[in-house]
Amino acid sequence: MYEAFLWLVRFTYERFFAGQDLVRTLVAVCPFVVFMELPVYAVVLLGLVRGRLRADVRAHGRRKAAAPRRYFPPVSCIISCYSEGRDVVKTIRSVMGQMYPGRIQILAVIDGAAANRETREAALSMVATVNRTPKRELKVVPKWQRGGRVSSLNAGMLFADGEIVIAMDGDTSFDNNMVWNVTRHFEDGNVFAVAGGLRVRNAFRTIVTRLQAVEYFLSINATKLGLSEFNMVNNISGAFGAFRRSVLDAVMGWDAGTAEDLDMTLRIKSYMGRHKGMRIVYDKEAMGHTDVPETLRGILKQRQRWDGDLAYLYCRKHPLSISPKLVGWKNFTYLLVNGLVIQVVMPFLIILYMLVAYLTFPAHMWFALALLTYGFYAAITLGMLLFSIPFASERPLYDIKLAPWALLAPLYGFAIRLNCALAILWEFVGRGHDDSSMAPWWTLKKSKF
Numbered sequence: 001m002y003e004a005f006l007w008l009v010r011f012t013y014e015r016f017f018a019g020q021d022l023v024r025t026l027v028a029v030c031p032f033v034v035f036m037e038l039p040v041y042a043v044v045l046l047g048l049v050r051g052r053l054r055a056d057v058r059a060h061g062r063r064k065a066a067a068p069r070r071y072f073p074p075v076s077c078i079i080s081c082y083s084e085g086r087d088v089v090k091t092i093r094s095v096m097g098q099m100y101p102g103r104i105q106i107l108a109v110i111d112g113a114a115a116n117r118e119t120r121e122a123a124l125s126m127v128a129t130v131n132r133t134p135k136r137e138l139k140v141v142p143k144w145q146r147g148g149r150v151s152s153l154n155a156g157m158l159f160a161d162g163e164i165v166i167a168m169d170g171d172t173s174f175d176n177n178m179v180w181n182v183t184r185h186f187e188d189g190n191v192f193a194v195a196g197g198l199r200v201r202n203a204f205r206t207i208v209t210r211l212q213a214v215e216y217f218l219s220i221n222a223t224k225l226g227l228s229e230f231n232m233v234n235n236i237s238g239a240f241g242a243f244r245r246s247v248l249d250a251v252m253g254w255d256a257g258t259a260e261d262l263d264m265t266l267r268i269k270s271y272m273g274r275h276k277g278m279r280i281v282y283d284k285e286a287m288g289h290t291d292v293p294e295t296l297r298g299i300l301k302q303r304q305r306w307d308g309d310l311a312y313l314y315c316r317k318h319p320l321s322i323s324p325k326l327v328g329w330k331n332f333t334y335l336l337v338n339g340l341v342i343q344v345v346m347p348f349l350i351i352l353y354m355l356v357a358y359l360t361f362p363a364h365m366w367f368a369l370a371l372l373t374y375g376f377y378a379a380i381t382l383g384m385l386l387f388s389i390p391f392a393s394e395r396p397l398y399d400i401k402l403a404p405w406a407l408l409a410p411l412y413g414f415a416i417r418l419n420c421a422l423a424i425l426w427e428f429v430g431r432g433h434d435d436s437s438m439a440p441w442w443t444l445k446k447s448k449f
Contacts, residue, residue: 036346040338041384047226048391054229071187072102075179076162076245080152081170082111085118092126094173096136100180106130106138107156108170112146119170148443149238150254157253165248169239172290173201181286182242190277192247193268194286195233196240197221199395201289203402208299210405211412212292214385217399221284222388228282231272232334236265236280240288256443257317258436259309266318273326284392300419307423308432311344315428347421350414377410 077095081088088108095106108123110116123140130138143155153167164183168174178196185191198220203213220237227233236243238261251267254260265280272278293299314322314335322340324332358366385399385406393399426432434444 036337036342040334040342041380043230043232043334044223044226045384045387047229048222048388051225051229052391069184071183072100073163073183073186074103074105074161075100075164075166075183076105076107076156076160077166077168077179078153078156078160079106079108079168079170080111080149080156081108081116081119081123082146082149082152083116083119084122084170086122088119088122088170089126090173091168091170092123092130092138094176095168095179096126096130096133096138097176098174098179099176100183101135102179102183103135103162104137104179105160105162106136107141107159108138109141109143109152109156111143111148111152113142114144115146146440148440150256150260151443153260154253157248160245163245164242165245166240166242167238168288169290172198172239172288174240174289175287178286178288181283185281185283186242186244188279190275191279191281192244192271193236193265193280194242195224195228195236195280195282196242196286196288197224197282197284198237198239199287199289200292202291202294206294207405207408208296208412209292209294210402211409212299214381214402214406214409215412216292217393217402218381218384218388222384222392224282225284225392227334228280230330231279231281232330233280233282234265234334234338235262236268237261239290240286242286257312258433258444259306259313262310262313263317266313266321269327269331270321271326272328272331273324285394287394296415300415303416303419304423304426304432305436307343307420308427309436310339311424311427312433314339314344316433343420344424347417347424350417351421374410377413378407381409381413382406 079088079091079095084091092106092108095104098104110120110123113120120140120142123138127138127140130136139159141155141159143152147155157165164186166179166182182194182196185194198216200209200213200216202209204210224233224235241261241264247268250271251264255263255267257263268280293302321327322332322335327335357369361369382403385403389396389399423432436444
C-alpha cells in the first residue's frame with residue numbers, strides 16, 4: 001500500500017508539479033495533515049505501543065499463582081429506553097447473562113412511557129425471568145412524560161443502589177464479560193470512570209455501515225485505548241459508560257441539555273486539576289454492540305446532531321472548563337487541538353482550502369491535489385487500522401475484514417467534514433442544540449446555555 005502511495009506522490013509531482021515553486025506546492029499539500037492531524041495519530045500510536053509494553057512487563061513480573069480476585073462491587077445498570085420496542089429485550093438479556101458473581105441491578109427507564117407502550121411491555125415481560133436469576137434484579141421505571149435521555153438517567157439514579165453505575169442505551173447489547181472487565185478497574189480508588197468499547201452490530205449490512213465500522217474501531221476502540229495510556233480519554237460514550245457512584249453524586253448527576261456523554265466527561269475532567277491521581281480509563285475487553293444508520297442520509301442526520309452539540313459544548317457551555325488548571329496540561333492540549341481546532345475549526349479550513357486551491361491552481365493541478373490527498377488519507381487510514389488491530393482488537397479476524405473498506409474512508413470522511421461544517425454553522429447561527437431530537441423543548445429550555 002505504501003509503495004503504491006509513494007509511486008502516486010512521485011507520479012503526481014513529476015506530472016503536475018515539476019517546475020512549480022516548491023514552497024507553494026508544500027503549502028498546498030501539507031498544512032492540515034502535517035501540523036494538525038499527524039500529531040494526534042502519533043499520540044494514539046505511541047499510547048498503543050506504550051500500553052502493550054507495560055502489559056508485557058506486568059505479565060512477566062506476575063507471580064505464577066496470582067491471588068484470586070475478591071472485588072465484586074454491586075452494579076446498577078441504567079438502561080435509557082425510548083422507542084426500542086422488543087429490541088430492549090436483547091439489552092436486558094445481555095446484562096442478565098453477565099458472567100459476574102456480584103449483584104447486578106437492572107433499571108429500565110422508559111422515557112415517555114405513555115406513548116411507548118410496546119417498549120414498556122417488552123421490558124415488563126422480562127421482570128420475572130431476570131428476578132429468578134440469582135443476584136439479578138430488574139426494575140422497570142415508567143417515566144410517563146418524555147423528558148429526554150438526561151431525564152431518564154437521572155431518574156434511574158434515584159433507584160440505583162450499586163457502588164458502580166453503568167449507563168447504557170436501550171438498543172445496545174454487550175459481551176457476557178463486560179461487567180467483570182469494567183468493575184476490575186474500580187478496585188483502584190483513583191479510577192473515577194471507565195469508557196467501554198463499541199462495535200457496529202450491523203457492520204456488513206451496507207457500504208455506509210462498513211465505513212462506520214472502520215470509523216468506530218479507529219476513533220473509539222483504538223484512539224481511546226491509546227489516549228487511556230496517558231489519562232486523556234476524550235469521551236465516555238453515552239451508549240456505554242461506567243462511573244463510580246460517588247463521582248456522579250459529586251457532579252450532581254447528568255445535566256439538562258444535549259450531548260450528555262461529552263458534557264459528563266468534561267465535567268468529570270474538571271476535577272483533574274484538583275485531584276492529581278484521578279483517572280478515566282478505557283477497557284478494550286469491555287465491549288458493547290450497537291446498530292448504526294444504514295443510509296448516507298441517516299448518518300448525515302445523526303452527525304448533524306453530534307457535531308452541532310460538540311460545538312455547543314466546547315464553545316458555549318464549557319469554554320472556561322478547557323483550562324490547564326482544571327483538566328491538566330495533557331488534557332488541555334488534546335482538547336484544544338483535537339476538540340477545538342480539528343473538530344470545530346478544521347471543517348471550515350478544509351472548505352476554504354478547497355476554494356483557494358480551485359481558484360489558484362489550474363484544473364489539472366487541482367485534480368492532482370485531490371488525488372494526492374485522497375491517496376494520503378487512504379494510506380493513513382489503512383495503516384492505522386492494520387497497526388492498531390494487534391493492540392486494540394479483541395476480535396482481530398473480524399476487524400481484518402474491514403481493511404478493504406478503509407480505502408474508501410477518505411470519501412466518507414470528506415462528506416462527514418462538510419456535514420460537520422453545516423452543523424457547526426447552524427449551531428452558531430440558529431442554536432441548533434435547541435432543536436435536538438434527544439429531548440423535548442421544555443427540557444432543553446432548562447439549560448441556561
